[in-house]
Amino acid sequence: MKLPKLHIGDLTANIPIIQGGMGIGVSLSGLAGAVAREGGIGVISAAQVGFNEPDFRTNTVKANIRALKEQIHKAREKAKNGIIGINIMWRGQHYEDYARTAAESGADIIFSGAGLPADLPVCVEGTNTKIAPIIGSPKAARVILKLWAKHHNRTADLVVIEGPKAGGHLGYTREQVKMHESDGYEKEIMEILGVVKEFEEKFNKKIPVVFGGGIFDKKDIEHYLSLGLSGVQMATRFVATKECDAAEAFKNMYVKAKPSDVTIVQSPVHMPGRALLNPFVRAVRQGRIPVTNCFHCLKTCDPSTTPYCITQALIRAVRGDVDHGLVFCGANAWKINQITTVHDLFTELVEGTAKA
Template identity: 55%
Template sequence: MMKPLVIGDLIAKVPIIQGGMGVGVSRSGLAGAVAAEGGIGIISTAQIGYDEPDFNKRQIPTNLVAIKKHIDLAREKANGGLIGVNIMVATKQYEKYIKAACEAGADLIISGAGLPITLPELVRGFKTKIAPIVSSLRAASVILKMWDKKYQSTADLIVIEGPRAGGHLGFSKDQLDHIDELDYDSEIRSIIEYKKEFEDKYQKKIPVVVAGGIFDKEDIKHALSLGADGVQISSRFVVTKECDASDEFKQAYINAKKEDIKIVISPVGMPGRAIMTSFMEDVGCAKIPVDKCFHCLEHCNPRETPYCITKALIEAVKGNIKGGLVFCGDNVHRLKEMTTVKEIFDELVF
């Protein structure tokens, strides 16, 4: 039987976290529904206010207001369940996003796409729990040692994101091209063993959640057998009635074949997994000029980037699949029909 996921004084009845998916794929609708089933619903803050009236003129201020809006809306649906946010370290003005999420009462902040070195200081004074996303023992070591040395603090939760995940990935393209040769179970076990040092020092349990390629009950059982305390699932929740993306976006997942899934390089140089679209084929042939900056990523130079990732993601989530970027996980080709969040939990919980 599954055990509840305990993060300090927070308890999720079901040890399933719904992964944060931007732009606009996981906002209040999906996160609230997952929380209501006993899991942890995660809102992605990546350009979260993309459909707000002022977004084109004032992206960052609009996003900061939208964070509170969607946390509040998710709470209304959550039936007392837990609501968190995913905030990328690469986000421009990252600190403001963290503060906005804390002030809005987020239960948990999950942070990756870079090393969240300053996160303990940014949440100081708030009850919000923090969880770094790591893909290697080396990354876990750097973060936990730095937090210990600089802030006399440690993680409340660790998310280990494997090579079969969607979106930006913490692996080289060569590693992603040879996934079957990676002994990733050993890496997971090593991280779980390593964090015990900090559990002992801070006299607290640091639960570990495994993400990337978690599709069915057997995948969950396998993750738990490695010593994990829970799992994070993303792609399966896209094809639900409650997902915040357009019907066209969801249908792109259902229509995807295995050969449609490719490793692409994002404008910030990180590899990611996506469904190949006409837009991504064009990007592979020539640079698409950027005529407007949406102030999304810290290290993106509009004059040099091959395309605007914000524009590409917004086009996709609104339904212009051919003209957009559709991030996805490795198992997306296994999705065959629309469902609901409740039906997924009914299938996966044991």
């Protein structure tokens, strides 16, 4: 099957694959630019994007805003006519500042999950930036689309369904993750498609819906397209590419991982997270790791009780200190056995020449 194009209003991705945003620092302009150049949608994670700036500790918000503008600019240089998105977690502090910066800097689309980004439409006003909520249930889809309709008289340009096999923070309880381990989350996908259809009719506008979480090869992509989805979001497979912005040690953790290394951890975000088992995860299970320097990154974190500092744990990992950091991954990370290039990965996914 020839993969169809993904149309999002006046934007067209030649390949219906969105590279999921990966924070902190795993998907920056290197990866996003390479994906956009291949015809997919490349996504920069805005989570603590300024972590390499010299004033990150003392001037965190300014450092992040400066870095976000720079990353968008660099990704554009790599993929002149490509589609560049920004992923901004709603639970992060200064959400509106980052969303406005992304829109004013020319991001094509903002993806936002980990909560209900009620005011995202206001942040993109006066720009051509599209908005896409990331949701995990029919209820969440209805709530956010209703909110946007009621308060802003507008709807989503795209909806991303993130299933329980995704990487990073999961919008599910541990029990739900276990329950859906053996299915493709299809009943919920069909219900979400039904909810979105109501808003398509209300606004007389096509709202493409994509699914992400555990998608590994072309067969998986074709399966989800056959359910009525317009495309897919994939992240884990993009980690094991030369262009991914994480350190080699981070990527090699994926290559070496066995099924039993993929685990669920408690996160200060108050959501379960999927990550690779390492000395850091074992230490967290033994007890709290006190916070020595708070970055005020989350709306919901109390540094005096949080199990560990998520910013510090993710920065350590992305820089390659994989024993003392948190290495997020999707449920199928163990299937990866080599590091490839974004170009070769696209060829494999488009042509279906999968190497198991």
